[in-house]
Amino acid sequence: MAEPKLGKDVSLSKTDDNPDSKDHVYLEETFYILTKKKSVFRVRLTSKGLSLIKDTDGYSKEQAILLRDIIGSKCMRSKRRRAGAGSCVCSSLAGHHLKVVDENSGDLDESDISAYLYIYAYVLKRSRRTQKRERTTITLRFRSYDRYEDNNREAQKWRTTIKCLLADSPVSYTLPHNDKKLLILLNPKSGPGKARELFQTKVAPILQEAEASYDLHVTKYAKYAREFVRTRNVYSWRGIVAVGGDGVLFEILNGMFERLDWQQALEEVPLAILPCGSGNGLARTICHHYKLVLIISKLS
Ligand SMILES: Nc1ncnc2c1ncn2[C@@H]1O[C@H](COP(=O)(O)OP(=O)(O)OP(=O)(O)O)[C@@H](O)[C@H]1O
CATH class of the missing domain: 3.40.50.10330 (Probable inorganic polyphosphate/atp-NAD kinase; domain 1)
Known part of the structure; x- marks a missing residue:
């Protein structure tokens, strides 16, 4: 079943920096969080990083993951559910226990046509005495289309753009490759x-x-x-x-x-x-x- 454009989810962790909103915007999509149905997120990929803008009742709040803190991303597909396991992938996602596997794994859940993009970042956290990097995963779920292949194409577009930005190479539809x-x-x-x-x-x-x-x-x-x-x-x-x-x-x-x-x-x-x-x-x-x-x- 095709989902409306808003039928996408994002689970995220907070960061404290904000990239400059005048930065070039490469990609932008609207997602919503399943646990808080009224929370709509606009997710922007800019030359400075990811910007997660939450719009509630005319009030907007922005969180950011800086590009320098992002190390990579991966496209995944949901895992076949075992007998007795929760029947709703979305609730697993909300609880951060989503079971996803590599696209070429034999353990795919063919009934879930969503493509998941995992973005990995190590965000610098400062407290009065210590500084440490905290692992943060942003999960974007793409399910606008009724075929997995089309959703995956969208997710791959984000992944390729992130890779190009990380490699400091021109943004294109092909992955930059460093064979060394x-x-x-x-x-x-x-x-x-x-x-x-x-x-x-x-x-x-x-x-x-x-x-x-x-x-x-x-x-x-x-x-x-x-x-x-x-x-x-x-x-x-x-x-x-x-x-x-x-x-x-x-x-x-x-x-x-x-x-x-x-x-x-x-x-x-x-x-x-x-x-x-x-x-x-x-x-x-x-x-x-x-x-x-x-x-x-x-x-x-
Ligand atoms: N397999 C090995 N067996 C024995 N010595 C080795 C081996 N590999 C390297 N070394 C030697 O160990 C020496 C010390 O190593 P290293 O500086 O990495 O550790 P460390 O002295 O414990 O650390 P630090 O200098 O921070 O105190 C090196 O100068 C190197 O020559």
Whole structure:
């Protein structure tokens, strides 16, 4: 059954910044929240990010998710319901327990023709003493059309536009693609020896949401990272990420400087550090210098 234009839902989390409303608007749709039927949301995708405008009784309130906090998005389809499970997908959505699966999963709910767009953001939250990034998922449900394929096309349009904006490439109907992977050099001995676990539990899921593919190399001995960077074709990666303490980044830098093409390599291949050491002094210094927030995640 075809839904009217308003027949779309959005579940969202609050943020405190507002993008400039004069920004270029790429896409705009109206959605409503099923739990609060009178709440109508206009969702805008602008060059600054997502703008969620709630209109109630002539009064309008705007919330925003800045583009710099958005890391990726994914189109999903609802999951086949098991016997005894709730019969209404919409109520699950309202309770944030919507079961969605990948489009090519064999577990699809063929009776739900909606396409769901999940947008992943890590929003900076400041309190008096701490600063942290909070994972936020915005779910947009597309069901204006009576065929899944048409709803999915709409959702894909949003996804492609978000991807183009994130990649800083011209907005088009085709996904921008960067076929280069990240090179991750991880020192399993750094700090309390938890780098591998931290990477798998905290970092890998974020890279997956961002659709950032990577080659992971675990260092086997001291000077492994240095030798690796000195001898490999570093241009085949889009960047090198040190996962460990100061030592592993120091090795990477030394490896770069030992190359004959060190100048070009340093100019073309960005370096990064994911602090997992004991002191992480270098990461702290870099963050302090660039006025960035250093967030050291702990295993729970
Ligand atoms: N597989 C390995 N086995 C033993 N040592 C290694 C291995 N891989 C790397 N190393 C060495 O471990 C040293 C220390 O690593 P790293 O700086 O990452 O951790 P850390 O000293 O605990 O952290 P921090 O410098 O923040 O205190 C590095 O200089 C590196 O040469």
